[in-house]
Amino acid sequence: MKEEKKPYYHPFGAHLSDAIGFPWVHLFFSEETLIKVYKDLVKDLPDGQKRIDFRIAKDENGKEYFAYINGMTIKRFNKILRDTYFNISYYREVPLRNFLTPFAKMPILKEGFVKMVVAILEK
Numbered sequence: 001m002k003e004e005k006k007p008y009y010h011p012f013g014a015h016l017s018d019a020i021g022f023p024w025v026h027l028f029f030s031e032e033t034l035i036k037v038y039k040d041l042v043k044d045l046p047d048g049q050k051r052i053d054f055r056i057a058k059d060e061n062g063k064e065y066f067a068y069i070n071g072m073t074i075k076r077f078n079k080i081l082r083d084t085y086f087n088i089s090y091y092r093e094v095p096l097r098n099f100l101t102p103f104a105k106m107p108i109l110k111e112g113f114v115k116m117v118v119a120i121l122e123k
Contacts, residue, residue, distance in 0.1 A: 008071045
């Protein structure tokens with residue numbers, strides 16, 4: 001199963017599109033609801049338990065959560081870059097589609113319209 005790291009507010013930033021093909025689903029529903037629905041949708045698939053085990057863990061109180069989601073936003077990533085000692089030799093925010101470039105350049109909207117951030121750091 002190939003996993004691509006997308007900014008958290010990307011339409012499929014929840015990485016659940018293997019079962020839930022609804023864009024921005026993680027912005028409309030609680031994590032609890034998404035876990036329940038995801039488990040229900042994949043449980044009868046040949047690799048259903050493997051998918052569940054990969055995505056869902058339990059905390060010390062037994063509460064389930066998406067263990068593989070780090071919630072990385074473009075804003076948070078850029079703060080990390082500002083605080084690093086590495087030189088940034090290349091930086092690009094790639095829009096979801098070319099025609100969405102104007103939205104991907106707007107400070108507030110870019111979080112939802114950037115497909116990925118590419119950065120090359122050097123010592």
